[in-house]
Amino acid sequence: MTDADAEAGPDADAALPEDVDAVRAALVEWYEADHRSFPWRETTDPYRILVCEVMSQQTQLERVEAAYRAFLEAWPTVEDLAAADRADVVGFWTDHRLGYNNRATYLHTAAGQVVEDYDGAFPETPDELQELHGVGPYTANAVASFAFNGGNAVVDTNVKRVLHRAFDVEDSDSAFEEAAQRLMPDGESRTWNNAIMELGGVACGKVPRCDEAGCPWRGSCRAYETGDFTAPDVPTQPSFEGSRRQMRGRVVRTLREYDDLALDALGPRVRVDYAPGGTFGRAWLRDLLSDLADDGLVELDERDGDTVARLRR
DNA sequence: CTCCAGAACA
DNA sequence: TGTTCTGGAG
Structure with missing residues (x-):
């Protein structure tokens, strides 16, 4: 038993499959063979990654794409954004129907922090990234991995759904974090985090499309075996109209x-x-x-x- | 009606 | 721990 096992508890990875390496390889192979093309998958610029991630919070990726391009045209660098009028950034947000105007102010503030506190060079560790306004655990790991191929496994609603269905990971944040981290191959956070979120978005959405998407985990997936595709509860939002x-x-x-x-x-x-x-x-x-x-x-x-x-x- | 790459604040 | 924050699309 390794130190990590002792620390995590005896049944921490009981849900994960025996041949973790085979499961890892299958997902990476599936992702690299074919995946959706997004502009932010073509860059490792931390500023661009951050813009994309903040836009993507609670917003469909398809709607983010046009806004992302326009935003970077208006403010190509973190210095440009830091120097911008906040009203213009908020105005951009509403014009592009991105919702949650707060996030525009977060991004503007975070740009100022990068310029002021880090001399324009983004921090690379999740802990430091979380110091930026509007950057929580998910976004910190997303920037760390997509920009620097570092950080930990990302845990968002997609990842939770995949882990819960495939390996019966219990519906708690700590269990999800632990399982996600144990599954992620060392030194491959960029590819891995992209791949597992792609799986959750394309093959293992609320309505599963295992066969249509050619899910690489069908042979070891608990849900595929039992037919129980129950997903973790996502808190339902109150109706928007009149709110x-x-x-x-x-x-x-x-x-x-x-x-x-x-x-x-x-x-x-x-x-x-x-x-x-x-x-x-x-x-x-x-x-x-x-x-x-x-x-x-x-x-x-x-x-x-x-x-x-x-x-x- | 529901869903959608979360985070801040009390 | 619970509550709040947008708006388009299916």
Whole structure:
């Protein structure tokens, strides 16, 4: 028994197959034979990888592709982005329907950190990368592996689904991290992380396509054997229509068209049923704007006793 | 209605 | 640990 086994516990890798090497080789071979082509798979520039990863959070890859190209045309380097007006970056985000405008501010802030704290040269370790605003465990490992072929195994919803179905890994973050790391071949994080996420996106999606996609793990997959393709629970989101986040999006999009706007001018453009004293009135809008200001998206000031909002520059 | 390469904040 | 953050597509 190795030290790693003792540390992890006796049954930590009980779910993994006997011939781990064969399973690894099969996936890498499957990935390298044929996979989807994305522009960010053609680069090892950490800035480009970070842009792609932040855009990809909770957003379909197909929609990311056009935005990714346009973004890099507008701000080709991390220095360009750090020097940009925040309002322009947020404006770009909404124009390209990327959602979660917060992420535009994260990316802008992170670019400033790279320039200020690291003299323009990206850190290479997951721990250092996580110091960047908006970079958590997943994104840190993604940048470390895709840019530097380092870091640990990435764990996202795709990887969790694959590990749970194929090897019956229990639905807990620590179990997923451990299994993913044990499965990943040393020194091949770039290819491996791409491959296992590709598997989750192409062959082992919510609706499995094992035979159509020629899944390389059919011979050792528990789900394929038993027919039980249950996937880990992904928390269901509340409906978008009429939600607070829909209203936030409308505020940002409206302010994009104006230098600044007073409450009663902004309100009707956010909700048709806006009425200064009503349920959806000044108090409601002020509360919404206050959160947007806390998130660094909007600036508020007083003019002639009235509140005026604009995108933060 | 659901899904989608997560992270910040309380 | 739970809650919040967008919006397009099927």
